[in-house]
Each structure stands twice: as C-alpha cells, then as structure tokens.
Amino acid sequence: MDLIDDPVPGQNTPEYTVSEISGAVKRTLEDEFGRIRVKGEVGRVVRARSGHMYFDVKDDRSSLACTTWKGQVARLAVVPEEGMEVVVTGRMTAYGAQSKYNMNVDEVTVAGQGALMALLEKRKKALEAEGLFAAERKKPLPFLPEVIGVVTSLQGAVIRDILHRLRDRFPRKVLIWPVAVQGTNCAPEVERAIKGFNAMTPGGALPRPDLLIVARGGGSIEDLWGFNEEIVARAAAASEIPLISAVGHETDTTLIDFVSDRRAPTPTAAAEMAVPVRLDLMAWLREANARLGRGLAAVLDRRGQRLQDLSRALPSADRLLEAPRQRLDRADRLEAALQSVVHRRRGALAEAGAGLRPQVLTAGLRQRRADLTRVGDRLQPVLAARVARQSELLSAKLRSFRPQMLARDVAERRKALEDRTARLAENGATRLRRLSDRLEALDRLRQTLGYEATLQRGYAVVWDGDTVITGKAAAEKADSLQIQFADGRVEVGGKPAATSAQRKASKPKPPEQGSLF
Known part of the structure; x- marks a missing residue:
C-alpha cells in the first residue's frame, strides 16, 4: 500500500x-x-x-x-x-x-415446520383458485392398462412393493423413470419424468404408458417437500396420462395429491388401483361363459321346439314335388318346339330381306324425296294464309285494349318486379353476410394453423434469405442465418435482420455521371 x-x-x-x-x-x-x-x-x-x-x-x-x-x-x-x-x-x-x-x-x-405448513397452505390456495383441484378436470383411470409408468427412486422398498403387487394381481409392462425423491433435485427430476412420459409416442418402440404412478415412502414434511413444489403440481395437472399419486403414508398429504387424478394412501395401494385381480377376472369370465352357454342352449331348445311345431303343419315332401315333377316330364318336347320356332323365324327373315337390295332402297328413297317436295310446295301457301289470319286476329285484339288497361297492367307488373327485386336484394345481402362470416372464420383458422401463431408460443423459425432451414446440414451450408421470433427477425449474431426494402437500400448505387460543364 x-x-x-x-x-x-x-x-x-x-x-x-x-x-x-x-x-x-x-x-x-x-x-x-x-x-x-x-x-x-x-x-x-x-x-x-x-x-x-x-x-x-x-x-x-x-x-x-x-x-x-x-x-x-x-x-x-x-x-x-x-x-x-x-x-x-x-x-x-x-x-x-x-x-x-x-x-x-x-x-x-x-x-421451522410451521413456516413450511404456512407456505404449503399459501401454494395450495393459489393452485385451488386456478381450478387445478376441480373434480371435473380429473381423468378416469384405464380399467386394464397395457403399460404403467412409475416415477420413483430405484433405492428403497417402494418400487419392489409396486412390482410385487402388480405381479400378484395382474402382470403388466412397467416403465420406471428413476428420480430423487427428496432433496434439491427431487422437484425438477419429478417434473421432467412426468413431462418425459407424456412426450413419448403411443405405440412406438418405447410405448407411452397408459397410466402413471408417482410414488415415495413416508417421511417428514421436509423429506416430502419436493412433492409440494409448484412445478411438480403443475406438471401433474398438465399430464395427459391419468396419474396416481402415492407419496408418503396415509396421513401424509402433499400438493401432488390434490392435482392428481387419484390419490393412493400407499404405493402398494396405488398398484392395487392400477390393475384388477387377474384371478377374479378369470372367475368372472368363466361364470359369464357358463351363463352364456346356458342361455344359448335354452334359446336353441326353444327354437328347435318351435321348428318342430311348425313342421307338423307343412305338407309332405312328395306332395310338394308332384307338380314340378310333372312339368319336368314335359321338358323333352321343349327342344322340338324351339327348333320349329327357329325355322319359322329364319324363313320370315329371308322373305323380308329379299327386297332389301341397294337398287330397290335407292329407288324408294328417291320416290319418298319427291313426295316430300310436292307436299312442301302445297304446304307453303297454306301456312302463309294461316299466318295472315293470325296476324289479323292479333291486331284486332291489340286494338281492343285501352291505354288505361295497359297502364294498370304495366303498374301491376312494375310493382311485382320491385317486390321481387327487394326480396332478391335482401336474399343477396343475407348470403353475402353468411359468406363474409364464413370467410372470417376461415381466416381465423388460417391464422391459428399458420406458423405465426406458433411463434407467439415461444417457437422460432430459422431462415437463409427466403428459404426456411429445417436441418443441421442445410444450416451448415448457409452463408447467413436469421432467426424469426414473434416480434421480428434477428441475425445469428443478435442484430435485427434486414427487411427486403433495407436489403435493396443497402446495395451500392452506381456512380453518377459527372457534369461536362
């Protein structure tokens, strides 16, 4: 210093x-x-x-x-x-x-524990005010899930109790997501596990579970505090997969118990809620099959007895077949009758075709054309006279109409035309309103399905000029990249991306020609 x-x-x-x-x-x-x-x-x-x-x-x-x-x-x-x-x-x-x-x-x-309980009560009231505890938003549990996802620790007896209980009642596929069940890492790991199970693809190589169980053994309020965190409660409430909470013993209560679809007092009870007893189902199926067999046998007996009763009223088979047999005996004459008909029709066809030579047909057509010309020549004066008479009659009728009658008829027809024009205009306006409403609905749907609406939810689009970049290889080949957010574009370095007008303005202008004077 x-x-x-x-x-x-x-x-x-x-x-x-x-x-x-x-x-x-x-x-x-x-x-x-x-x-x-x-x-x-x-x-x-x-x-x-x-x-x-x-x-x-x-x-x-x-x-x-x-x-x-x-x-x-x-x-x-x-x-x-x-x-x-x-x-x-x-x-x-x-x-x-x-x-x-x-x-x-x-x-x-x-x-202190009193402060913890006060904080827990405060969070509970806040989540309840949002409606996360409402009974109508809770999903029903599947009767027999194919895959069950379990969020718990691999250490301890909880996972062994769940697997043992499932194996005793009805063996199912189980996916385990290991998490810390107490301490600092508990809440974020449980949240990631719930969201991770929901992000799986149904029917994929690793299928998405049909039911989730979040389980932990008993402990103090400090040990269970990770399940009272707001991120865990919100993840459980947002789960699309039905969820059973089995945290602590029967007297322990955490926030996840209120937002889950079902609460189990113990992890073993959660396994019992998840699947039915296989032996009970098999016994019920055997009983149902027996009842079905007895019912079918009774129906068949009643139908058989009814068939026997009806058969007594029918005639014998020989009597029913007598007439058909007689008609069958006469069938040997059918061939000769057919041959005779064919010979007659062939002779008639030959006679009719004898006069159908080309010369005969040409002469017939020439004669018919001449006849038609003569008839037309005679018909023309007659038609002219008929038209003249009809013209005179029409002129007489027109002279008989007075101007007042014509004016009244014109006024009536004008009023009818105005009424129809008004109705047509009203119908046109109504149709235009319907088409406008439909166009607005389609425009709202377009905005909803467009990628701009996706940007409002926190996503972004990567551009190379006017081309959308969708893969790593294309991004590596691009000369420059821009990222489009909901409120505009930025270069990868963080500067706002230039608009098309700005890019045009930024191009160097050609040098102006100097003056010669």
Whole structure:
C-alpha cells in the first residue's frame, strides 16, 4: 500500500485511497464472518433479466441485502418468497462502488415446520383458485392398462412393493423413470419424468404408458417437500396420462395429491388401483361363459321346439314335388318346339330381306324425296294464309285494349318486379353476410394453423434469405442465418435482420455521371 507524504511535519497518520479502504473493508468482512447462516423474514424479491436474484432478509429492526447469482438460483432447494421465514446460508461481502455490504446466498431453507405448513397452505390456495383441484378436470383411470409408468427412486422398498403387487394381481409392462425423491433435485427430476412420459409416442418402440404412478415412502414434511413444489403440481395437472399419486403414508398429504387424478394412501395401494385381480377376472369370465352357454342352449331348445311345431303343419315332401315333377316330364318336347320356332323365324327373315337390295332402297328413297317436295310446295301457301289470319286476329285484339288497361297492367307488373327485386336484394345481402362470416372464420383458422401463431408460443423459425432451414446440414451450408421470433427477425449474431426494402437500400448505387460543364 502506497503512503502519501504528510504535508504537515510531525504527523505520520497514513492516508488511503478510496479503492484501498473499500478493499480493506471487503477483506475484513469476508475474513471476519466467512460462511454464516442468518434467520429472518424475506422482504422484497427481485429477479433480474440476467437471472440473478436480489432480496432482503429482515427482522423487526434491521434488513440485510442478499444476492444469489444465476448459477446459484438453479441449485436452491427453496426459492425465497416475500413474507417467508427462512434461514439463508452464504458469505458476507462488500460492494465498494456503492459503499454497501450484502450477503451472497447459495442455500435457502424454511425456518421451522410451521413456516413450511404456512407456505404449503399459501401454494395450495393459489393452485385451488386456478381450478387445478376441480373434480371435473380429473381423468378416469384405464380399467386394464397395457403399460404403467412409475416415477420413483430405484433405492428403497417402494418400487419392489409396486412390482410385487402388480405381479400378484395382474402382470403388466412397467416403465420406471428413476428420480430423487427428496432433496434439491427431487422437484425438477419429478417434473421432467412426468413431462418425459407424456412426450413419448403411443405405440412406438418405447410405448407411452397408459397410466402413471408417482410414488415415495413416508417421511417428514421436509423429506416430502419436493412433492409440494409448484412445478411438480403443475406438471401433474398438465399430464395427459391419468396419474396416481402415492407419496408418503396415509396421513401424509402433499400438493401432488390434490392435482392428481387419484390419490393412493400407499404405493402398494396405488398398484392395487392400477390393475384388477387377474384371478377374479378369470372367475368372472368363466361364470359369464357358463351363463352364456346356458342361455344359448335354452334359446336353441326353444327354437328347435318351435321348428318342430311348425313342421307338423307343412305338407309332405312328395306332395310338394308332384307338380314340378310333372312339368319336368314335359321338358323333352321343349327342344322340338324351339327348333320349329327357329325355322319359322329364319324363313320370315329371308322373305323380308329379299327386297332389301341397294337398287330397290335407292329407288324408294328417291320416290319418298319427291313426295316430300310436292307436299312442301302445297304446304307453303297454306301456312302463309294461316299466318295472315293470325296476324289479323292479333291486331284486332291489340286494338281492343285501352291505354288505361295497359297502364294498370304495366303498374301491376312494375310493382311485382320491385317486390321481387327487394326480396332478391335482401336474399343477396343475407348470403353475402353468411359468406363474409364464413370467410372470417376461415381466416381465423388460417391464422391459428399458420406458423405465426406458433411463434407467439415461444417457437422460432430459422431462415437463409427466403428459404426456411429445417436441418443441421442445410444450416451448415448457409452463408447467413436469421432467426424469426414473434416480434421480428434477428441475425445469428443478435442484430435485427434486414427487411427486403433495407436489403435493396443497402446495395451500392452506381456512380453518377459527372457534369461536362
């Protein structure tokens, strides 16, 4: 540390720079306190865009500023909320630029079981207000699922109890998603397991389960706290697969119990809810088959007796076949009759065809044409006279009409035309309104199915100029890439993508010709 000479002789008090004194205070704080634990009530909580968290821990007289960096926030077992009683653990430090000290917190725990219960009740009321506990949104369990997904730990007796119970009642395929069932990693791993099972393809190489069981053995409220986290409750509520919660013993209650489709008091009871007893089903099937056989036998007996009763009223078979047999005996004369008919028809055809020579046909057509010409010559004067008489009659009728009658007829016909025109206009307007409504509905459907609506949900589209990039190979070959979000495009480097007008404007202009004067 550099010392500045004292301008007053006889005084040897050292002078510090501002940075030197700030560094000395920072080192003193960190060396004196080191890693400490502080108990208090959470005040304001601020999440910065960078991901860092800033909050206060206070008591009735003082307040301590706390900071948790982005990487530390993801590892917090409990996220601080305003009004929560907590115990925070971290290191004291100072920020010399503003002459402030604060605590870098990397661990947060709830202070006592009473505070945990108060936090649990607060979360429960919030989720209930959203309707996640409503009975009408709970899905029925499948009667006999083909595949059952189990979210639990591979250590412990829970998974062995479930598998043993399923094997005793009705063996089914079981997919196990191992998770931590307590501690910091419990909530995010359980959330990923539920979402992962729902993301599987039905009927795929690894088929999606028909039923989910989230299970854990008993424990204290701190041990079960991972199943009280909001992310776990929301993942269970959003599950498309029916879900049974089997967390803890019968007296233990967690948030996932309220949002799940069924709650089991124990993991073994969850296995019993999942499948029926195979032996009971087989006994029921045997009994049903026996009843079906007895019913069919009774029906056949009644139908047979009815058939016998009806057969007594029928004549004998010989009497029924007497007339057909007689007709069959006369069939030997059918061939001779057919031959005789064929000979007669052939002779008639020969006689008719004898006069059908080409010369005869030509002469006949010539004679018919001459006859038609003579008839037409006689018909023309007659038609002319008929037309003249009809013209005279029509002229007489027209002269008989008075102008008033014509005007009244015209007025009536004009009114009828106006009425029909009004109805036609009304019908046209109605049809236009229907077509407009349909066009608006189709436009809304187009907007819903278009990719712009998908961008509003957080997705993005990668472009190479005017070409959509859909694969890694195409992206590697592209000269430049733009990412389109809901509110615009950006280059891969983070700059806004130029529009077509801007790209045209950015092209260099050809040099202008200089003046010759």
